[in-house]
Amino acid sequence: MKLQAQPINVVSILGNDYSLKAPEGQEETLNQAVRMLNAALAETKRSYPTLIGDKLLVLAALNLCSKQIELQREHARTLERTQAQVDATVENIARAISES
Structure with a gap:
């Protein structure tokens, strides 16, 4: 079995x-992640202009993690609402079938 070498991507973060x-196939995802991180760094730098280096990076990463957690919570709430709607629809169908 021959292993294919993965291409190396050079990205710039904080200079x-x-x-x-x-x-393979995830190069665009990597590029999007780098753009997202750089945007978060720029946003954090605007809010905290005195932060540099690791402190800036950590705060930006924490902000991204907080946003991710909120998205996961929102997703869970949406799944719960959708499941409730599906359950209600199944119940209505079952009731209609039993009344026929």
């Missing part, structure tokens, strides 16, 4: 270049 390997 530093990083050489990263993305799984």
